[in-house]
Amino acid sequence: MEKEKLYFLVGPTASGKTAVSIELALRLNAGIVSADSIQVYRGMDVGSAKPTRAEQRGILHHMLDVVDPKERDFSVARYREEALICVSDILSRGKKPLVVGGTGLYVNALVYPLDFPLAPPNEELRACWNKREAEQKGSAHTKLRALDPETAARLHPNDVKRVIRAIEICEATGKMLAEQGCDFTRRDDESLPYIPVMAGLNLPREALYARIEARVDEMLRAGLLDEVRGLLGRGIDPACPAMQGLGYKQLAAYLRGECALSEAIEAVKRETRRFAKRQLTWFRRETRIRWFDATEYNGPAALSDAVCGYFTEA
């Protein structure tokens, strides 16, 4: 059976993915699957730059608003499971699936046959090792060296989250990570569920940073502070994963009186710049991506013409 093509539009935050994706979907007759770790949360709209109904222009959007911010256990595994259903749903309607987003791990979960090990998060175990680690730095890594030396060698002792997750996997499955049989460093397309056709949006760094700053200011004008206040008012724990999102975290700190508003805003901008840099590091390693510089095109329509050309000949 011939494999279907799966289109991707990736890139750092504020590179203009949303506008291009809508234009692109109109041209391709596509349905959009978001690959964004914050847009999945209901009520986190302004801060995640979630496309509004009007902006969506009738294009089907999936993987938006699929979980309440109160839920602490949304994960890549669940994202993959649900997003793959969305992809086949789009295909069954005779449309093309277009994955759009900047969360590299989520993108990889759709490109690669990542069967996550059968080791769901174990809050108790995590809390236990976080505590031990706080008392004695490096103790989690020492434990991992005994359970899974290969993974321990690969992970830095300070990378506590990953070290603890590796322990979690070993304890739950009785096997080491390398024995779990999934690997997204593989370059052979044979094993992939779909044929990935990937486009990346980028801008010269200075232009990207200028857009980030302008967009943060725009979000504030659009009511980001009220959005954050509303979430906290609903009793959402500021420490939960959803509230670690850019903008939410810093403004929540301001609302708690921990800093001045201007400081919080500067922090949002700075952290967003750093995030964009990390996104680029992630995507640069994916050699399948064909990159488009947004400054070389006159607006999203022209850009999507170019991307569409690449998609249809690929």
Place this chain on the structure above:
RNA sequence: GCCUCGGUAGCUCAGUUGGUAGAGCAAGGGACUGAAAAUCCCUGUGUCGGUGGUUCGACUCCACUCUGAGGCA
């Protein structure tokens, strides 16, 4: 016009009896397998304002000069 204090990394500044420089922040690079907008690792990027001079050797001392702030006129 005179006096004083400055001019060193993108920014704020250190720099010890003269041996071509270092902190914080910003920034850059990398990693990433059920928290990923999370988490973690690595890196100093420099005509030391300019030109001459003294010296084996000048960011450091001297002269002149450009420039910023303040003070006195």
